[in-house]
Amino acid sequence: MAGAVRDERAWVRGAQAGSASDFEALFxxxxxxxxxxxxxxxxxxxxxxxxxQEAFLAAVRALDRFDAGRPFGPWLHRIxxxxxxxWARARALRREVGAGEAIEDVPAVERGDPSAPLPEDxxxxxxxxxxxxxxxxxxxxxxEYTPGEIARMLELPRGTVNSRLRRGLDALxxxxxxxxxx
Amino acid sequence: xxxGVQAALLAVHVPDELEAQRRTWAVVRGAYAEREPVPRxxxxxxxxxxxxxxxxxxxxxxxxxxxxVRGWIQDRVAGQEDAxxxxxxxxxxxxxxxVSEQGPWIVRPDGSKRLLGGYDDASFSPNGLYVLVTxxxxxxxxxxxxxxxxxxxxxSPVAEARWAPSPGFRVAYREGNTLRVVVGxxxxxxxLAENVASVAPAWLPVEGRTALAYADTNGxxxxxxxxxxxxxxxxxxGAAPEQLVWSSDGARLLVLTPGSRHPLYRxxxxxxxxxxxxxxxDVLDVxxxxxxxxxxxxxxxPEAGRSVVVLEAERLQEVEGRLDDVxxxxxxxxxxxxxxxxxxxxxxxxxxxxxxxxxxxxxxxFDPGARGATEFPRIAAxxxxxxx
Numbered sequence: 001m002a003g004a005v006r007d008e009r010a011w012v013r014g015a016q017a018g019s020a021s022d023f024e025a026l027f028x029x030x031x032x033x034x035x036x037x038x039x040x041x042x043x044x045x046x047x048x049x050x051x052x053q054e055a056f057l058a059a060v061r062a063l064d065r066f067d068a069g070r071p072f073g074p075w076l077h078r079i080x081x082x083x084x085x086x087w088a089r090a091r092a093l094r095r096e097v098g099a100g101e102a103i104e105d106v107p108a109v110e111r112g113d114p115s116a117p118l119p120e121d122x123x124x125x126x127x128x129x130x131x132x133x134x135x136x137x138x139x140x141x142x143x144e145y146t147p148g149e150i151a152r153m154l155e156l157p158r159g160t161v162n163s164r165l166r167r168g169l170d171a172l173x174x175x176x177x178x179x180x181x182x
Numbered sequence: 183x184x185x186g187v188q189a190a191l192l193a194v195h196v197p198d199e200l201e202a203q204r205r206t207w208a209v210v211r212g213a214y215a216e217r218e219p220v221p222r223x224x225x226x227x228x229x230x231x232x233x234x235x236x237x238x239x240x241x242x243x244x245x246x247x248x249x250x251v252r253g254w255i256q257d258r259v260a261g262q263e264d265a266x267x268x269x270x271x272x273x274x275x276x277x278x279x280x281v282s283e284q285g286p287w288i289v290r291p292d293g294s295k296r297l298l299g300g301y302d303d304a305s306f307s308p309n310g311l312y313v314l315v316t317x318x319x320x321x322x323x324x325x326x327x328x329x330x331x332x333x334x335x336x337x338s339p340v341a342e343a344r345w346a347p348s349p350g351f352r353v354a355y356r357e358g359n360t361l362r363v364v365v366g367x368x369x370x371x372x373x374l375a376e377n378v379a380s381v382a383p384a385w386l387p388v389e390g391r392t393a394l395a396y397a398d399t400n401g402x403x404x405x406x407x408x409x410x411x412x413x414x415x416x417x418x419x420g421a422a423p424e425q426l427v428w429s430s431d432g433a434r435l436l437v438l439t440p441g442s443r444h445p446l447y448r449x450x451x452x453x454x455x456x457x458x459x460x461x462x463x464d465v466l467d468v469x470x471x472x473x474x475x476x477x478x479x480x481x482x483x484p485e486a487g488r489s490v491v492v493l494e495a496e497r498l499q500e501v502e503g504r505l506d507d508v509x510x511x512x513x514x515x516x517x518x519x520x521x522x523x524x525x526x527x528x529x530x531x532x533x534x535x536x537x538x539x540x541x542x543x544x545x546x547x548f549d550p551g552a553r554g555a556t557e558f559p560r561i562a563a564x565x566x567x568x569x570x
Contacts (some may be wrong), residue, residue, distance in 0.1 A: 015214075023214050024207075031203050039196045049202040050550065053209055054268070058293075060213045061270050079294065086297045087550045090284045093300035122190045141188040155327065172187055
């Protein structure tokens with residue numbers, strides 16, 4: 001873990017100094033989790049790509065100002081999740097005013113994909129939550145931040161984070177509870 | 183249970199991951215190449231950088247998120263050179279309130295932004311702690327993250343809710359052709375005036391005062407005491423008012439009219455001269471510079487198809503197309519205007535426009551995931567010195 005942190009700091013410093021290979025290493029190390037986090041909040045592959053792409057572009061723009069002594073991931077994830085919330089809210093509004101567009105039309109889940117490791121119920125249960133609730137769940141269980149860190153990233157009271165986590169777990173319990181008992 | 187949640191979310195199949203990574207890397211790599219320092223006078227390196235920018239734009243346009251913006255790119259004007267590709271920070275702190283087709287957004291000093299919801303109009307509370315929005319027949323006060331603090335429903339459509347100056351105990355809004363006032367916690371709603379024109383009311387910006395200017399359907403303006411309904415003064419500007427704007431010290435009220443002569447009034451109602459704008463130009467927005475009685479306006483020449491932003495007698499910026507807004511930073515050192523034809527925001531450093539910060543790709547910034555052409559967003563406000 002310490003080695004990974006050292007690597008990351010070296011990549012950030014190298015990228016700041018103009019090393020394209022260090023920048024590429026930074027990108028490839030962070031892409032999978034950034035894209036997954038975005039997808040689990042927006043539930044749309046093109047939207048997740050849009051969000052993750054914009055987050056990395058923001059990283060490029062701010063690279064010279066970034067403190068290489070700080071971890072890169074939390075900074076990137078804050079952008080990803082906040083942009084994902086905005087994207088999901090915007091799409092929800094568009095759906096409200098769009099004629100005849102039903103939620104089933106949105107390719108939220110790879111439906112009917114037999115190779116999917118879990119049933120669509122997991123994503124479906126997540127989709128039943130608001131984007132703000134999904135973001136808190138993703139930050140906690142995919143990106144593994146503490147509730148205090150999440151509160152700071154989303155500029156929310158700690159109690160709000162805890163209540164959103166509870167509500168999110170309640171929504172997922174119906175799907176995951178029985179499996180856990182096995 | 184918690185381990186189960188984590189395992190389940192990490193096991194979810196995320197579609198198109200590798201292809202999305204490949205496309206994004208093409209875009210991001212181009213942007214990274216662009217950021218490399220370019221020595222002055224090095225035409226070869228400038229060419230490399232220009233090619234990298236083009237490559238990044240082409241890659242972005244070919245990616246799924248980029249396809250939606252290609253249509254309007256073909257129609258736009260060149261815009262300001264050296265523009266930032268996105269709004270990554272505000273040049274003077276505070277918070278920007280921007281209203282797009284999706285609704286109002288708050289932009290923080292670091293450029294991060296939050297869509298507050300699908301509302302029609304928005305304005306800040308005096309210290310920027312809340313945002314007043316309207317939504318068909320509702321007036322709502324929102325927390326900065328979009329959570330409603332209170333809401334008020336009315337039988338007819340409502341618009342242009344405005345919060346009284348500090349300490350902010352009153353809110354005025356229009357319902358149809360009436361003007362109503364409600365206490366700052368959403369209670370005590372009552373009628374203040376009837377036969378009101380479709381012009382946003384303007385509170386006298388003096389701390390503790392609750393005097394309100396509005397225009398009636400006969401083209402007269404009135405300043406009334408909101409708590410008692412007492413009329414403090416009235417005047418007839420000679421043409422139908424389009425916008426009412428107080429100077430930040432409350433000493434001048436400017437009434438924007440459709441013509442080229444726009445009357446000014448002192449706080450007590452006596453005339454204080456006129457703002458004269460070039461005949462034939464449509465004045466699209468007007469504002470007093472904070473802490474001064476200097477007036478800035480954006481005007482569009484429909485024959486020439488060009489716009490100009492003027493501060494007092496100084497032409498700050500002239501462009502092809504429209505400049506929609508005139509909004510000052512809280513400290514008065516910057517003025518931001520929207521340039522729809524270039525899809526840019528222009529931040530002008532004052533005095534004398536010693537620097538211009540241009541931001542591109544504005545429609546996409548404020549309408550993420552949009553498919554097809556979208557309206558250019560409107561800059562509603564820039565607030566507040568303490569809201570960092």
